[in-house]
Amino acid sequence: MTDIALATCADLPSLVDDDASFVEALRNRGATVDPVVWSDDAVDWSDYDVVVVRSIWDYYERPAAFSQWVDELAAAPCDVWNRPDLLRWNSHKFYLRDLADSGVPTLPTAYVDRGSDVSLAALFEDRGWEELIVKPAVSAGAFETRRIASDDADAAQPWVESLVADNDLLVQEFAADITAGEWSLVFFGGEYSHAVVKRPEAGDFRVQEEYGGSVHVETPSDGLRTQAKHVVDVITDRFGGAPRYARVDGIERAGTFRLVEVELIEPELFFRVDPAAGERLADLVVPPN
Known part of the structure; x- marks a missing residue:
């Protein structure tokens, strides 16, 4: 037993x-x-x-x-x-930089070390962004995550300075196309299992259900599945073995899957959308005789 x-x-x-x-x-x-x-x-x-x-x-x-x-x-x-x-x-979101350095398409991101001087106005000017997202590098569930427009840079500056005093930060270009949905593709033992699309409530950008987001069962294209599996394959090569479970979250833009996050710690795996999903992961934990 x-x-x-x-x-x-x-x-x-x-x-x-x-x-x-x-x-x-x-x-x-x-x-x-x-x-x-x-x-x-x-x-x-x-x-x-x-x-x-x-x-x-x-x-x-x-x-x-x-x-x-x-x-x-x-x-x-x-x-x-x-x-x-x-x-x-996976507990520190600077892992996204590691994946980007390995050729995984991600969202345009500035990685800001704790205690650094950071100017939102300068980031907007240098990057040519109209809106951006600020989030701590150690966080989950949209904790301390804000969407900021360029016109609001000065007003938001004190908040960012307070946040960066104690946290590494990610500052990302806001992906307006997230309103069309964020894909979550689930992999067990490095192999594709199932997928959902998460959509934010109208007027919001957060896809989490506690903020009004919704979950929809949809079938990704072969191309999307291949690109999401590439993310898992890069991690597999880096660590010398496939994650036992992984949820690869991202948006599809002009045929390219852009990674938002890969969840390897405590992801909701959406077992409820596929009656066989629980069996598939259980087969890996306790292999059948």
Whole structure:
């Protein structure tokens, strides 16, 4: 029997409903499956054969504690999904620069180190942008993320200076075409599984459901799937092995897939849109006899 911990956060001690088919598939394979709060100091992770990181959606609020936890997982005699080195790399959004340097099309981005002098007015002038997005490099769920127009640069400058005092930042050209939808393509073991399109509420740019965004089941073209898989392949080459699960988020522009984010830590995997998706991932965790 395989003992599996599905790591979650204190606010979601029973996981999210979307993971139900995955949990059922694991249990149908004879595994013992426990939702376990990642930040619970009383947990001995070596009690488990496998730790699958799922809904640890507050990790970015406690980066030092998260880093310590990843170190604990790396030292424990259990299999960690995803691997600790992937978790560390993906927890800081400057990974996008690594992928861009490897030829992955991304959004035009300025990477700003913590404590740096940054002038929004100068960025607008130098880059020729009309609108931009500012976000911390360690964040999730549109936390501290703002859309700023060039006319509002001076008014927003004090906020940016306050944010960069304590955070590395990404400053990106606003992608107006995100209103047409942001693709999320899910890969298990480096192979395509399923996809959805997330669309923001009218007048907003955030695709998260808590901000009014919606999820739509759509089938990506072969070309889009190939380009999204290329992102996973680049990561596979970099780390010497494919992520056990990955959600590749991006927009399609003139036939080119432009990466917005790749989620390797705690992505919603949209099991609910594909009845067989939970089975596919469970087959990797507990291979059939």
